[in-house]
Amino acid sequence: METISLIVPCYNEQESIQLFFETVEKVFHQMNAETKQYQPDYLFINDGSSDDTIKIIRELHKAHPDNVHFISFSRNFGKEAAMAAGLRNAKGDYVALMDVDLQDPPELLPEMLHIINTEPYDCVGCIQTSRKQNPIRAFLSASFYKVIDSLSDVKIKPNVRDYRLMTRRYVQAVNELTEYNRFSKGIFSWVGFQTKYIKYQGRERAAGETHWSMFQLFEYSIEGIVDFSDAPLRIATFVGGFSCFLAMIGILIVVVRALFFGDAVAGWPSLVSIILLMGGIQLFCLGIVGKYIGKIYLEAKHRPQYIIEEQE
Numbered sequence: 001m002e003t004i005s006l007i008v009p010c011y012n013e014q015e016s017i018q019l020f021f022e023t024v025e026k027v028f029h030q031m032n033a034e035t036k037q038y039q040p041d042y043l044f045i046n047d048g049s050s051d052d053t054i055k056i057i058r059e060l061h062k063a064h065p066d067n068v069h070f071i072s073f074s075r076n077f078g079k080e081a082a083m084a085a086g087l088r089n090a091k092g093d094y095v096a097l098m099d100v101d102l103q104d105p106p107e108l109l110p111e112m113l114h115i116i117n118t119e120p121y122d123c124v125g126c127i128q129t130s131r132k133q134n135p136i137r138a139f140l141s142a143s144f145y146k147v148i149d150s151l152s153d154v155k156i157k158p159n160v161r162d163y164r165l166m167t168r169r170y171v172q173a174v175n176e177l178t179e180y181n182r183f184s185k186g187i188f189s190w191v192g193f194q195t196k197y198i199k200y201q202g203r204e205r206a207a208g209e210t211h212w213s214m215f216q217l218f219e220y221s222i223e224g225i226v227d228f229s230d231a232p233l234r235i236a237t238f239v240g241g242f243s244c245f246l247a248m249i250g251i252l253i254v255v256v257r258a259l260f261f262g263d264a265v266a267g268w269p270s271l272v273s274i275i276l277l278m279g280g281i282q283l284f285c286l287g288i289v290g291k292y293i294g295k296i297y298l299e300a301k302h303r304p305q306y307i308i309e310e311q312e
Helices: 017-034 053-063 079-089 106-118 135-151 168-175 184-190 214-227 231-261 268-301
Strands: 002-010 038-046 068-073 094-097 123-128 160-167 195-200 308-311
Touching: 002 017, 002 079, 017 038, 017 053, 017 106, 038 053, 038 079, 053 068, 068 079, 079 094, 079 168, 079 184, 094 106, 094 168, 106 123, 106 160, 106 195, 160 168, 160 184, 231 268
Parallel strands: 002 038, 002 094, 038 068, 123 195
Antiparallel strands: 068 308, 094 160, 123 160
16 A cells, blocks of 8 residues: 655644545545555654644544644744655655645545656646636736746746655655755756646635735745746846946946036936936845845755654
8 A cells, every 4th residue: 555645734723624624525535535555654744833733633643643733933933844754754655735724625535646756757747727817816817927937948837836756766856955944846847857736726714814015926926936947146136237338338428428518417306216216226235135145145044944843
């Protein structure tokens, strides 16, 4: 019997955990009745939850000690850290990343297993085709994928989810990337291997509320672009060089006008506006450089991505 490790990051998900477990158990029961036998190995990652998440996970572990395990962080380190911890501690022949809110349909697991076992793929990912959401958020999401696809050498499918099934060698390759600043969607694409994507209709959360605000999603998208592209630095260089060129032309015009016409240059408001514009461009470019320096600073300190408080 082969084992499938199910990595399930949890942050304040007390309403969803039991429902998730029961739903996945039904899928495995049905799958094992029709095909070869697979053993689920649940690995819940408690990402510093402040509700009863860890209490419910402990109760599940006591009731099912053989196939329900958990890692609990000392504080909230973020979903990327939770996924990294899960991938490094998963022991199964196959490894699946899933959200506990059931937006990732467990019913797709049999199809994903069939693809990996019958076709030359080491990973099967999922693409969400549609879901009711804020139009602004949908527009920003689509724009992000277009931007990162044009700036980065690593190609990321639009609307791809973290939900995926991976072979052991694929997981080992991902675990070799030990950087502190992680953007998993880019990492999964960077390691290569043959990956097939299947599409599914988007779902609403089974319980609870999302913990991702618009600002957090925007910040996450910036992290992804910076982690997998140096294009912003090249843009900053171009903008700075072009601004310098315009400034030199402006200086030349002022000098020539003063030498040949002898009058002062009028227009103090416009001059102040230009100064403010140039200052803004400089600060913008400095901010881009600072973002990359900050990444280097975090990597150089070699701090752990997470601290485990409890593990069973």
